[in-house]
Amino acid sequence: MNEQVEAVLLAPAEIAESEEKNPLLVALGDRVRNLRAQRGLTRKAVAKTAGVSERHLANLEYGTGNASILVLQQVATALHCPLAELVGDFTTSSPEWLLIRELLEHRDEADLRRVRVAIGELLGTAGVDAARHRRIALVGLRGAGKSTLGQMLADELELPFVELSREVEKLAGCSVREIHDLYGTNAYRRYERRALEEAIQIYGEVVIATPGGIVSDPATFNELLAHCTTVWLQAAPEEHMGRVVAQGDTRPMAASKEAMQDLKRILDGRAAFYSKADLTIDTHGQTLQQSFDALRSAVLPVVGAQNGT
Incomplete structure (x- = not known):
């Protein structure tokens, strides 16, 4: 041949x-x-x-x-x-970039995290929001339980509950699917950033359920980390898929014959970003009530410490 x-x-x-x-x-x-x-x-x-x-x-x-x-x-x-x-x-775009890269090269994740936080404080973009501990943002892949557990947590803490994807739809005047189909992913990310900024500006105390892909835009994710206490809701890929299918929505794997493989790839690609959250709750194999108890136990000390209780 x-x-x-x-x-x-x-x-x-x-x-x-x-x-x-x-x-x-x-x-x-x-x-x-x-x-x-x-x-x-x-x-x-x-x-x-x-x-x-x-x-x-x-x-x-x-x-x-x-x-x-x-x-x-x-x-x-x-x-x-x-x-x-x-x-x-x-990182080769200027002498300063080169010098900064030299300082950070070969540092481990813990050191890099401390540097990121310190830079945010120095530039006034992180660590200065006094209301941060009263804004609880849940992150994780679709099917993690962010909406359900977020509403339960908001009820428990007597705080407003915001589902960010719904706020995106309000801003755009159409559904999330239509935003992607009509305007593309980049336009959706811009709406997502605006929706987050408005939620932060409006609410000093709130529980926010974020879209799974919010970590895809570093600027938006930095905004979230700076102004909210973030909680990563973990679950096994099979659990994510089962919950999403039960909701009747397999986006973005709807047209794929390898849906589970796609989902695992997405989870692997985002896990390093989700892990930057302040808290992590593993819901694998847990009932809804067990997951909520774990979430409440993790969040209450943070909220209580801010209130001096």
Whole structure:
């Protein structure tokens, strides 16, 4: 068989096993795949937005596609990130960036977290909100129980309850699905940021159930971490899927034949961001009441400490 024809017929994974790949292309593919997972987007959705074929994008993700700079720019736009972030070179943009990178290189996650918080305090973007401990924000993948447990917690604490996705719909004047279909993911993220900013401005005390993808935009997630006590509601992938299906909604995996694999990839891509939450509650194998008891036990000391009780 002609080598070119055979390469076309091979699946991306088979190509990956049949030839030695360039380390630069492999690293680029990993970044594309991870960014897509963090944003909860299917390969089909990114390919459509970027204006490239799914096969082309798959080859790029597997490190076998030598994409042009213009295609990379299209993919970066579809993933709502700068091209510099996609190619992994954004910290070479100035001498100060280089000096900062040198100080942070090889630091562990604990050190980097302390630096992030300290920078936020220095710049006045974090750690200065006195109401932070009275705003409780629940984060996690869809199906984690944020809406149900959030409403229960708000009732317990006698606080307002805000479901951020509903606020996004109010701002846009249409459903979340319609926002994505009509205007795209980037537009949805802008509405999400506005909805969060308005909730923070309006409520000094509140329980907020956030959309699963709120961690996809670093600026929005920084805003959340700065102004709210965040709680990550963890669950097993199978539990997430079961709850979402029970709700009659499998977005964004609705058209995928590999829904569970997609969900696991999204969870893996976002877990490192969810883990930045102040508190973590594992609801795996727990009843609703057990999950709520664990959430209440974790949150009450935080709220009580702020009130001096």
